[in-house]
Amino acid sequence: MKKITKDIYWVGTEDRETKLFENMFELPFGVMYHAYFIDDEKTAVIDCVKDMTEDAFLSAVQAGLKGRDLDYIVLNHMEPDHSSAVLGLVERYPNARILCSAKAVAMLKNFYGIEKNVEVVKEGDTLSLGNNTLTWVMVPMVHWPESMMTYAVEQKVLFSTDAFGGFGIFESIFADEVTNEYRQSETVRYYANIVGKVSAIIDKTLARVLGLNLPIDVICPSHGLIWRGEGVATILNEYIDLSRHRTRPKVTIAYSTMYGNNEESAKFLYETLRKENVEVTLYNLSETEKSFVVADIWQSQVVLLGAPAYYGGIHPKMRELLMKLEEGALINHTVGVFGNAAWSGGGVRGIESFLKENKIEMLPDSVEVMGWPTKEDQAALAKLAQSAVKALKQ
Ligand SMILES: Cc1cc2nc3c(=O)[nH]c(=O)nc-3n(C[C@H](O)[C@H](O)[C@H](O)COP(=O)(O)O)c2cc1C
Ligand SMILES: [Fe+2]
Ligand SMILES: [Fe+2]
Structure with a gap:
């Protein structure tokens, strides 16, 4: 007592x-x-x-x-x-x-x-x-x-x-x-x-x-x-x-990966943002339990979500996160999308339609890489990172 x-x-x-x-x-x-x-x-x-x-x-x-x-x-x-x-x-x-x-x-x-x-x-x-x-x-x-x-x-x-x-x-x-x-x-x-x-x-x-x-x-x-x-x-x-969903000038990147291709894109985004001196955190959804990711996203102005395609849709580890984010974590946020695919894709499409349905502001430069990111893919990812920087409000 x-x-x-x-x-x-x-x-x-x-x-x-x-x-x-x-x-x-x-x-x-x-x-x-x-x-x-x-x-x-x-x-x-x-x-x-x-x-x-x-x-x-x-x-x-x-x-x-x-x-x-x-x-x-x-x-x-x-x-x-x-x-x-x-x-x-x-x-x-x-x-x-x-x-x-x-x-x-x-x-x-x-x-x-x-x-x-x-x-x-x-x-x-x-x-x-x-x-x-x-x-x-x-x-x-x-x-x-x-x-x-x-x-x-x-x-x-x-x-x-x-x-x-x-x-x-x-x-x-x-x-x-x-x-x-x-x-x-x-x-x-x-x-x-x-x-x-x-x-x-x-x-x-x-x-x-x-x-x-x-x-x-x-x-x-x-x-x-x-x-x-x-x-x-x-x-x-x-x-x-x-x-009131007040955010701060920070980027949180959350991704899922099965074989490392999408992870390579996520790391590239992370390194690019770090070079810009942006506060950024990177989460592999198979390694960090989602409540930590959701908490960080709650306060970050910009969020980058990346998932491999999975049977025409979003890889389940990312789907799990999206179900939680649907509870309001993305209100007042800007979200960029990236993914990876081997044939007709689906991860990027799926995340994009989730964001549209939930009326979340989206960056225009989604990137769906086919397999290991090439120089061209890196250029597209760098562009996405630049849009993320521009979307940060001081
Ligand atoms: C069960 C399963 C379903 C998949 N479905 C699709 C699909 O519908 N469309 C597609 O383009 N790729 C599909 N893929 C391929 C992966 O998206 C592709 O290999 C991607 O590069 C994986 O990214 P990662 O290396 O980051 O795991 C599927 C893979 C698996 C294992
Ligand atoms: Fe309680
Ligand atoms: Fe309670």
């Missing part, structure tokens, strides 16, 4: 065991599930954790209770990474009243068979715990339809559920005590892959939450780090930039 502010403690957990978040996205630095305990005349737990880590959570809650019963369990979000330990908690404290949004009621029943002591809270409802008052802001689709935020009025703490979260376990749970250089990239990777699809809703919701003029001294999300003092503005601004 770690103290956050008067009466409010962290009772969350670290998960270094789960290899893939949502069984898809690598976790090189692990992930945290934050939960909080309010020590007042009435006691409350806000958010739970993933059940595989529940022992530490249950022990921390027990320590906080010092022999008292638990009065309230507030479930801001029903995704099992935050709700599955509720079963263990209810087993220990069967009298606790579970507070959640209207849409969470069916999920509690469907996931866990829990129907007893469930009470719905609505936007603006208040609950006094003694010295502390809780109130709620409904934030549907940040991250699920039932999502809500809880606000502790006297301590000015916003329990923001998945918003302002990130991947990673770092040297402290407090952002102002973390110097790890991966903190920010793990926030971006979480944002782009986990909640990026609902960016328009996040943007509107953040504006609405800020419009309520609740003074916020501390943001307590359900993943990532706890933000206090000046950190509140830092994470708010990071999230506003991400949800």
